[in-house]
Amino acid sequence: VDQGHEVHVAYQTSGNIAVHDWDALRYAEFMLEFSEQHGDISEVEQKLYRKVIKFLRNKKSSDADLPEVRSIKGLIRRGEARAGARFTGLDDNHIHFLDMPFYETGRTRKKPLGEADIQVVADLMQKVKPHQVYAAGDLADPHGTHRVCLDAIFGAYKWLEKESWIKDCWLWLYRGAWHEWAIHEIEMAVPMSPQQLRRKRQAIFMHQSQKDRPPFPGSDNREFWQRAEDRNRDTANTYRALGLAEYEAMEAFVRWKG
Known part of the structure; x- marks a missing residue:
């Protein structure tokens, strides 16, 4: 964005199952109390909020979320994603929410x-x-969502293979919260300054529901921002050990060749 490129960000799934119940309850209570304070709430809306609040207060671990609860959780993730994208300089019309249907089961099984x-x-x-697409290549994702999202992108490339512009549209894969690419696999490494790394951290912080202990952290006890920074710094240190220039951090990519 800072270099003048036209950048779009697409969020493939709603991410609603990765929000704690207490976060959804907090938002539902806020909506009810805010509406009541301003005297601008219909009987239907009041019943809806109270239904959601009652469900969340009494929910058992085996209960699937109500559609209304999934909607609240999805909107929480959407607001956080929008805040993070805005922080990096994106316009709202360049932020896209795809809400892919496979994800919307209300359970970890999709x-x-x-x-x-x-x-x-x-x-x-x-x-x-686009001229270039960047996608998460985190196939170590503990509940497999990244794998399915990546397969959808592969499928889209296949569907669009007859389009003239797709031939020059390169797909680059990065790693996020899990394992980094092996050094011999990396085809593009982008250096990051300390300021850029802090900016990335702040954008991650915008995803408040994923801080501290998210619902699906995997086996790594570190927070997502810590994993990302450690991964970026380790990549830079590896390149430095090979005799290349020293940087604060590096983001690594592998090009998908179909």
Whole structure:
């Protein structure tokens, strides 16, 4: 963004199952109390808020979320994502929420990837016609969502293979909260200054529901921002050990070649 590129960010899933119940309860109570304070709440809305609050206060671990609860949790993630993207300089019309259908089960077990999932990705790519796409290649994701999202992107590339612009649209894969690429696999490494690393950390902090102890942290007890920074610094240290220039951190990418 700072270099003048037209950047779009797409959030493929709602992320609603990765929000704690207490966060959703806090927002539901806020909406009810705010509306009551201002005297601008209908009986239908009041019943809805109270239904959600009652459910969350009495929810058992085996209970699937109500659709209304999933909606609140999804909106929490959407607001956090929008705040993080804005912090990095993106305009709102360059922030896209795809809400891929496979994810919307209310449980950790998702539906198989379907044509509707690939379609929403392909539609956005056709609209934007990007020169480069960057996607999470975190196949170590403990509940497999990244794998399915990546397969949807692969599927979209396949669907669009006859488009003239797609031939020059490179797909770069990065790693996020889990394992970094092996040094011999890396095809592009982008140096980061201390200021850029702090900016990345602050953007991650905007995702408040994922701080401290998120619902699905995997086996690593570190917070996501700590994992990301450690990974970036370790990559820079590896390049330095090989005799290359010294940087605060580096982001590594591998190009998908189909």
